[in-house]
Amino acid sequence: MKETPQIDEIRKQGVRIIVEQLGIAEAAFFFRETMAQKFNYLELKSQLFGNMTVADIYREINKSS
Incomplete structure (x- = not known):
């Protein structure tokens, strides 16, 4: 039986x-x-x-836009 x-x-x-599926921004x-x-x-x-810096997050958001 599979564990819950x-x-x-x-x-x-x-x-x-x-x-x-949505990318970080969405x-x-x-x-x-x-x-x-x-x-929490x-x-x-x-x-x-994760360990992304603010610059990493900014780049990721701009890629999504």
């Missing part, structure tokens, strides 16, 4: 897929607009941007 995935793992996979907008529930912003920030 943990909510944290599902959340991480969801964030990764949304970022891959994913950030999506999360801001849809995450009305209490969540620093964890989300880490999942979205």
Whole structure:
């Protein structure tokens, strides 16, 4: 029998897929607009941007525009 995935793992996979499909700029907008529930912003920030610098994020946003 397959083990039930943990909510944290599902959340991480969801964030990764949304970022891959929408790009950083649109994913950030999506999360801001849809995450009305209490969540750990620093964890989300880490999942979205990892070790990216502000310059990296800026370049990524400009590529999406």
